[in-house]
Amino acid sequence: MMKKDNKNNGKKNPYTIYWIYAAIGLAIIGVQLFMSSSTTRELRTKETFNTLLREGYVDDVVLWRNVGRVDFRINEGGVEAIKRGDYSGVDFENIKRALTDQGGRAVATPAYPKFSFDIASTEVFINEFDEISRNRKEEGLPAVDYRVDEEHNYLSQIFGFLLPIIIIVAIWLFIMRRMAGGGGGPGGQIFNIGKSKAKVFEKGKQTNVTFKDVAGLEGAKEEIEEIVAFLKNPKKYTELGAKIPKGALLVGPPGTGKTLLAKAVAGEADVPFFSLSGSDFVEMFVGVGASRVRDLFKQAKEKSPSIIFIDEIDAIGRARGKHNSVGSNDERENTLNQLLTEMDGFGTNSGVIILAATNRADVLDKALMRAGRFDRQIYVDMPDVNERKEIFQVHLKPLKLAKEMDIDFLAKQTPGFSGADIANLCNEAALIAARKNKTSVEKQDFLDAVDRIVGGLEKKNKIITQDEREAIAYHEAGHATISWLAQYAHPLVKVTIVPRGRSLGAAWYLPEERSITRTDQLLDEMCSALGGRAAEELIFDKISTGALSDLEKVTKQAYAMVSMYGLNKRVGNISFYDSQGQSMFTKPYSEETAKLIDEEVGKMIEEQYRRAIQILSENKDKLTKLAQKLLEKEVIFKEDLVEIFGKRPWETSTADEIIEHEKEVNTVQDSTEKTSVENNEEGLEENTGKDSENISSTN
Numbered sequence: 209m210m211k212k213d214n215k216n217n218g219k220k221n222p223y224t225i226y227w228i229y230a231a232i233g234l235a236i237i238g239v240q241l242f243m244s245s246s247t248t249r250e251l252r253t254k255e256t257f258n259t260l261l262r263e264g265y266v267d268d269v270v271l272w273r274n275v276g277r278v279d280f281r282i283n284e285g286g287v288e289a290i291k292r293g294d295y296s297g298v299d300f301e302n303i304k305r306a307l308t309d310q311g312g313r314a315v316a317t318p319a320y321p322k323f324s325f326d327i328a329s330t331e332v333f334i335n336e337f338d339e340i341s342r343n344r345k346e347e348g349l350p351a352v353d354y355r356v357d358e359e360h361n362y363l364s365q366i367f368g369f370l371l372p373i374i375i376i377v378a379i380w381l382f383i384m385r386r387m388a389g390g391g392g393g394p395g396g397q398i399f400n401i402g403k404s405k406a407k408v409f410e411k412g413k414q415t416n417v418t419f420k421d422v423a424g425l426e427g428a429k430e431e432i433e434e435i436v437a438f439l440k441n442p443k444k445y446t447e448l449g450a451k452i453p454k455g456a457l458l459v460g461p462p463g464t465g466k467t468l469l470a471k472a473v474a475g476e477a478d479v480p481f482f483s484l485s486g487s488d489f490v491e492m493f494v495g496v497g498a499s500r501v502r503d504l505f506k507q508a509k510e511k512s513p514s515i516i517f518i519d520e521i522d523a524i525g526r527a528r529g530k531h532n533s534v535g536s537n538d539e540r541e542n543t544l545n546q547l548l549t550e551m552d553g554f555g556t557n558s559g560v561i562i563l564a565a566t567n568r569a570d571v572l573d574k575a576l577m578r579a580g581r582f583d584r585q586i587y588v589d590m591p592d593v594n595e596r597k598e599i600f601q602v603h604l605k606p607l608k609l610a611k612e613m614d615i616d617f618l619a620k621q622t623p624g625f626s627g628a629d630i631a632n633l634c635n636e637a638a639l640i641a642a643r644k645n646k647t648s649v650e651k652q653d654f655l656d657a658v659d660r661i662v663g664g665l666e667k668k669n670k671i672i673t674q675d676e677r678e679a680i681a682y683h684e685a686g687h688a689t690i691s692w693l694a695q696y697a698h699p700l701v702k703v704t705i706v707p708r709g710r711s712l713g714a715a716w717y718l719p720e721e722r723s724i725t726r727t728d729q730l731l732d733e734m735c736s737a738l739g740g741r742a743a744e745e746l747i748f749d750k751i752s753t754g755a756l757s758d759l760e761k762v763t764k765q766a767y768a769m770v771s772m773y774g775l776n777k778r779v780g781n782i783s784f785y786d787s788q789g790q791s792m793f794t795k796p797y798s799e800e801t802a803k804l805i806d807e808e809v810g811k812m813i814e815e816q817y818r819r820a821i822q823i824l825s826e827n828k829d830k831l832t833k834l835a836q837k838l839l840e841k842e843v844i845f846k847e848d849l850v851e852i853f854g855k856r857p858w859e860t861s862t863a864d865e866i867i868e869h870e871k872e873v874n875t876v877q878d879s880t881e882k883t884s885v886e887n888n889e890e891g892l893e894e895n896t897g898k899d900s901e902n903i904s905s906t907n
Contacts, residue, residue: 232374249306251325254333256299260286261340261352269354271333277359278333279324282307287320408507409474409481417471423602424595424627425465428586431456432469435561436477439513452513453583454552455562457521459569460588463628466565469588470517473563480514482507486523489543497524497543505550505560512559521564527573544573551581570787590626592721593619599627603634610648618654623721633657662716663708670707678839679744680705680713683754685835686743687715687736689827690820692849695858696732704843712754727775730765735816735823737762742820743831762816766809776808827853 251257257280260266265286270279282290282303289295290304306321327333341351422429438445438452445452458466474481482504489497508514524543551562564582566572576582591599597619604615622630636657641649672680684703691697698717705713741755769775772785784796795802824831830852837852838844 232378249302249321249323251299251302251323253299254325254327256297256303257323257325258336258340259295261337262344263289264344264349264352265289266352269337269352271330271354271356272359273330273356274358276327276330277324278327279322281320281322407483409483416475417468418475419472421602422465422468422472423598424591425469425588426595428458428465428469428588429472431584431586432473432563433476435515436473439477439479439515439561452561454580455564455582456584456586457569457577457582458563458565458586458588460567461590461626462567463626464588464590465627466567466588467519468627470519470563470565473515473517477515480508480511482514482516483519484517485519486521486525489524490540494539495542497539498546501543501546501550508560513561514559515561515563517563517565519565521576522566522568522571525564525566525572525576527571544576548573548575548581551576590624593623596622596625596630599630600634603631607634607638608648610650613651617651621655621658621718623719629661633661636660659708663711663714665708667707670712672707672712676712677705678835679748679752679754681835681838682743682747682831683740684713684715685831685838686739686741686746686820686824688739688834688844688849689743689831689853690739690823691715691717691736692853692856693823693827694732694735695856696726696729697736698733699856700846700849702843702845703838705838706842727769730769730775731812731816734762734765734813735820738813738817738820739824742817742824743835746821746824746828747832747835762813763809766812767805769812770805770808776812778808779804 257266257278260282263286265283266280267283268279268281272279287307290300290307303323306323337354345351419429419433435453435456442452458469460466470483474483484504489500491497491500504516508516524540524547526540526544528541528544562582569577569585577585597615600615600618604613622633625633633654634657637653638649640656640660641653644653646653684705688700688703691700698719701716701718703713703715708714737758738755740758741751744751744754770779772783774781774783779801786796797805834844834849834852837848841848
């Protein structure tokens with residue numbers, strides 16, 4: 209039985225402290241409004257008061273010295289005069305309206321409302337008041353007195369004193385709560401900088417991916433499913449004495465579905481799933497990485513059984529060096545040391561399974577890779593033709609497809625494609641169909657999408673001189689001729705001199721899906737790659753920079769054959785390949801051996817170049833015919849080579865299927881499949897594909 213979390217199931221209290229802050233603020237505003245309100249009517253100008261004062265119509269005059277305000281009442285004579293309309297003006301209209309509100313009755317003066325006005329200077333007001341009083345005395349009229357007082361509103365003063373303090377305290381509390389993670393979640397603020405940044409998925413929530421959504425990867429999926437099954441039904445395994453695996457490391461090229469498998473585990477597992485990347489442990493502060501590792505495992509143990517997934521673990525799991533320069537890697541190594549301790553240290557770590565993914569397993573520390581930390585290393589390889597078919601079935605579901613879509617054909621046309629490549633291909637095909645205003649996605653849209661992904665966008669308006677165009681045509685014709693006549697070269701699908709992306713010409717091939725490669729196969733591929741430059745020298749007696757990518761490819765391949773694969777007789781059965789990458793700054797062989805390797809590489813390349821010259825010389829008329837057809841049509845397909853050279857006696861069944869499809873489509877401008885593409889990088893061709901990738905085409 210699994211442990212259940214006895215906490216409050218993550219329910220949040222709706223009555224947070226912010227409601228208290230809001231209530232205090234509203235109370236303060238209400239008190240201030242209440243204190244500021246009174247029965248006093250405010251006048252616009254002081255002249256209204258002076259006019260009434262000269263006539264002796266004011267009583268109960270109070271000068272509030274500390275607030276700069278004067279209050280007064282109008283006596284009965286003033287009330288009668290205002291009602292009769294003896295005076296005009298805005299203030300007198302307001303006074304009349306205020307008196308009318310009282311019913312206009314001849315009652316005692318204190319029953320009438322107070323009126324007030326603000327003064328800028330107390331001395332000026334007193335001088336004016338005294339002058340008016342003297343004038344009345346000189347005229348024999350009774351004087352009007354006033355009294356000076358100071359207004360004391362103790363409640364308002366208290367709030368006026370406390371309000372800034374309350375505001376400062378509230379702001380301070382708010383900032384402290386934010387810094388402590390109250391407003392941004394755990395680990396998001398400065399006081400939580402040492403907390404784990406892992407996202408927690410409780411029992412498959414917040415993710416819609418299950419094992420049904422993971423196509424292909426049958427072997428990897430089987431081992432991952434077993435871990436999930438152990439968590440769901442541990443008794444089945446523990447009765448036989450088995451222990452749950454402590455960790456599984458997913459290794460493979462980018463785009464093959466490692467993270468997708470982890471998402472499926474999060475969706476399937478009935479236990480808490482902690483997900484984060486290796487870079488989440490990295491911080492500019494010392495000790496933060498190790499602190500986050502400790503906090504992550506602390507949370508996982510509290511909710512055990514649980515699963516932790518660390519994506520791109522090579523960010524913190526790189527091999528530790530022996531001679532670090534001035535602590536340059538100390539922080540990363542401290543983080544790794546803490547991770548090693550938590551995974552299988554002195555303390556117990558039962559009930560927590562570690563999943564990790566990387567495409568750089570060669571750089572990981574050996575201590576991290578050992579059994580007891582990662583008991584299983586699951587290699588997630590590129591999908592084969594059957595797995596590609598399953599992946600297509602997943603990614604084609606949301607698309608509106610034309611009838612009779614041949615998924616087998618699409619799978620055969622995409623050797624070397626990863627799951628991410630296939631997803632991108634399906635999306636690109638849908639975009640192309642929408643661009644052409646189609647109501648459904650057709651087979652040709654997928655072939656055009658392959659052209660777009662592999663070769664780039666067509667640029668038919670690119671300015672190319674006639675001489676350059678001829679050089680490109682013969683260059684591509686040279687590749688096509690050698691690949692057709694060499695037995696082990698990849699079968700050709702399509703050749704074009706229409707610029708695509710950065711290339712001025714390209715050739716598409718359909719590589720065989722093979723697990724091992726023999727010497728004669730590698731030599732034929734080298735000869736085919738050198739066919740472009742050989743054709744230029746044979747026809748024009750000149751060479752150009754267009755073979756840059758060809759030479760780069762051939763040079764790397766030759767050095768690999770001599771120094772890595774042990775395919776050279778003079779060097780012998782020796783490999784200097786360093787899978788751990790620990791001798792990248794030093795040569796693992798002597799200067800004499802380096803000289804021998806250079807000699808053999810140069811000799812091998814020159815032999816294949818002379819071989820290419822010989823093959824093209826023997827078939828010069830056919831090479832010229834092919835180049836002229838390429839200049840005329842700009843795009844030629846496999847059947848054009850069959851017409852010129854005849855069928856290849858060693859042709860594979862897969863290639864025959866593609867030829868049949870080319871005949872069915874029967875359009876010159878419909879294109880192609882994923883391939884190892886040779887493109888013109890500097891003036892002619894650039895190789896944008898891999899030998900193990902690409903496609904067949906349509907005619």
